[in-house]
Amino acid sequence: MDIRRLHAFVKIVDLASISRAADLLNIAQPALSQQLATLESSLGQKLVIRSKSGVTPTSAGSTLYRHAQLMIKQLERATAEISAGSGPLVGRVSAGMSPYSAGSTLSLALLRRIRSHLPLITLHLTESFDDIYSEMIMTGRLDMAVIHGAGPIKGVSFTPLMREEFFLLAPIDMDLPLDENGAVHLASIVHLPLLLPPTHNFVRKRIDMAFQRKQITPTTIAEIEGIHTMQDAVAEGLGATILPWSVASRIAVEGRSRIVPLRNPTIQEDVSLCVPESIPETEASVAVKEHLMDLARAMASSRSWPGTHPV
Structure with a gap:
């Protein structure tokens, strides 16, 4: 089977258009339609x-799309590794970092580490609410992802x-029902105006479960995906939010917002690294994964990250 036809088919599905795929691939539309017809005939x-x-x-097209992505990626990996020979690690490694989690906080540290230790590896980082990272892992579109939760997913x-x-991140002047230890209980904040991540986010699911x-x-007065919008909204006094320390500490604004422990119950969630079960890892992706795990272990053990623990 011609790998070029598979590549063209993937572009057609990605763009949901034969004409747009033809423009992107610099192929005449009738020629691309013929390639698709030949592929359908052969299968x-x-x-x-x-x-x-x-x-x-x-x-049938969805099945072919999934396998075609894997084959194309494996060919790209093989080409990169063969070209590199026995020299320094090269290639492209993609990692999904779940927004509103330690993953997004680790992104910059991972980029610094890879630039310092593996400068010939191109690191592709993505933070998205819309993409389902587990599906992207299974189809080979991502090499790894850091997400809340620990599966299992086939x-x-x-x-x-x-x-x-x-923790609760609240405007500095918001009247909070603090207990003797300076914490708030979940039942005591039921009437506070809350700004939360969207319902399909792992952080939001854990918050909803606790309530x-x-x-x-x-x-809940608003659902906010953008981390900077969340930061500004809390700082301006529009409402409070509930986030892991790794995120709350990053968006707290000195003199305008504050972080308060949340109790009864304590809300916790595991952060996990997920990789595909059936797709072989490259030397480059293994190296990036090891650096990522090392950074995560350091974060979990650091005293500067309250409420973050090793597992």
Whole structure:
């Protein structure tokens, strides 16, 4: 099977358009349509459905898309490793860092470490609420990801990195019902205006679970994906939020917002490194993974990260 046809098919599915894929690949649209027809003929299956809204893969097309991504990536890896020979590690390594978790805090430290120790590796970092990292791991679009939770998910291997405790981040002048230890209890903040991550985020799911177990409903006034918007909204007094220390400490504004321990219950979540089970790792991805795990272990053991513990 021609690898160029597989590459073209992946672009058609990614862009949901034959014409846009043809433009991107610098191929005439009729020629690209013929390549698709040849692929469908050789497999004996219809691979896409065309409509006014664009192109969508059939069940067979989705299966081919998943395998094609893996084959293309493996070929790219083989080419890079062969070209490098016995010299320094080279290649492209992709890592997904879950927003509102220690993953996003580790991003910059990992970039510094790779630039210092593995300068010929191109590190691709992504932080996204929209992408499902476990699916991207299974299809080979990501080499690894740092996410909240520890699985299990078929096709993905999880290694717990640390356990994070959640804190309340509130405007400096917000009247809070503090206990004798300077903490707030979950039931006592039920009427506070809360700014929370969207419902599909792991942090939000853990927060919702804690409120549900206490059989209380929080006063959620907004759902915010952007970390800088969250920072500004809390600092301006629009509401409070609940986040792991790794994130809350990064967006707290001196003199305008403060971090308060959250108790009864203490909300905790494991942060894990996930990699594909069935896709062989490259030397470059293994090296990046080891540096990432080393940084995570240092963070979990550091006294400067309250509420962050080794697992």
